[in-house]
Amino acid sequence: MSDSNIQRALLADNPNALQRKPSEGAKRFRRCRSAPRSETAEKPRENGSWLPAKELFKEMRPSFRMVGFLLFAYLLVGVVVFYLVMDQISGKRTNRVLDALYFCIVTMTSVGYGDLVPNSDATKLLASAFVFTGMGVIALFVSKAADYLVEKQEVLFYKALHMNMKSGEAKMLRRIEMNKTKYKFYTTALLLVTSIVVGTVFLWKIEKLSLVDSFYCVCATITTLGYGDKSFSSKLGRTFAVFWIITSTIILALFFMYLAEIYTERRQKMLAKWVLTRRMTTMDLEAADLDNDQRVGAAEFVVYKLKELGKINQEDISSFLEEFNKLDVDQSGTLSTYDLTMA
Numbered sequence: 001m002s003d004s005n006i007q008r009a010l011l012a013d014n015p016n017a018l019q020r021k022p023s024e025g026a027k028r029f030r031r032c033r034s035a036p037r038s039e040t041a042e043k044p045r046e047n048g049s050w051l052p053a054k055e056l057f058k059e060m061r062p063s064f065r066m067v068g069f070l071l072f073a074y075l076l077v078g079v080v081v082f083y084l085v086m087d088q089i090s091g092k093r094t095n096r097v098l099d100a101l102y103f104c105i106v107t108m109t110s111v112g113y114g115d116l117v118p119n120s121d122a123t124k125l126l127a128s129a130f131v132f133t134g135m136g137v138i139a140l141f142v143s144k145a146a147d148y149l150v151e152k153q154e155v156l157f158y159k160a161l162h163m164n165m166k167s168g169e170a171k172m173l174r175r176i177e178m179n180k181t182k183y184k185f186y187t188t189a190l191l192l193v194t195s196i197v198v199g200t201v202f203l204w205k206i207e208k209l210s211l212v213d214s215f216y217c218v219c220a221t222i223t224t225l226g227y228g229d230k231s232f233s234s235k236l237g238r239t240f241a242v243f244w245i246i247t248s249t250i251i252l253a254l255f256f257m258y259l260a261e262i263y264t265e266r267r268q269k270m271l272a273k274w275v276l277t278r279r280m281t282t283m284d285l286e287a288a289d290l291d292n293d294q295r296v297g298a299a300e301f302v303v304y305k306l307k308e309l310g311k312i313n314q315e316d317i318s319s320f321l322e323e324f325n326k327l328d329v330d331q332s333g334t335l336s337t338y339d340l341t342m343a
Contacts, residue, residue: 108134114228
């Protein structure tokens, strides 16, 4: 079947209304990508209910600036609070402000070395409140700041992997989109190794730990295990830890997240390959025949394949058909601008 025939079938075959023939002379409403949008159909309402789905959810998500402001506000409040109650926190001290910020970071990332410990009921309750709040803030910061950092490196990473290949910008962007998760995983893995090396060298040279103890402390930190037998104890070390702990824990979280995404994508590709290459049987034909007319149209075939891939289910199809029937005011089996205006 040619592409034009498939497109006509997709527009005409309604799985629940194939038996209804469109009235003669009824014109189907089509629009190419270059056609101007209809003001009545596309004009958004004041409450935003007509916005496209992607733009609607984009507006609902907190912006990078908002997440950064939340992180700054959390750290500012934490520093002020723990600065005031620092006398009720036991452990090795360096600088009162720096120790308050360091304790806030260690609490926020749930590392909890134990080199600074609350020793009163008030500070214990404050630490309990700040650890829950901080985990929520750091979760938002992970999804924004670190992902933003990784995505900025995708083009450079692609060019590094394909230095000897000559390809246009359009082809490069297409390849990046197809392997987006893979490039994110590679970039995050590179950043993770860099973070581990930098932390190990710093602890080895500045904190004067042995090489093994330095690596051990780095692993205990980025996994938020935080045994506490080895930690940052100098003023310079805690200044470094304030930035390094947040960065390294975020990168490790992204590393495992992208690893899980790669595994999921690989399983989906294997399933798609199996669905698209296996031969159709009589049972498949009966299952795809949604209107029970002993024939399977292009639309029915596509819907059946999407159901096999798990991209759509029967509940989704039923809800779509219900919406279609509500919009099809003239009961012609097709939608037009008249139907949308009347609906």
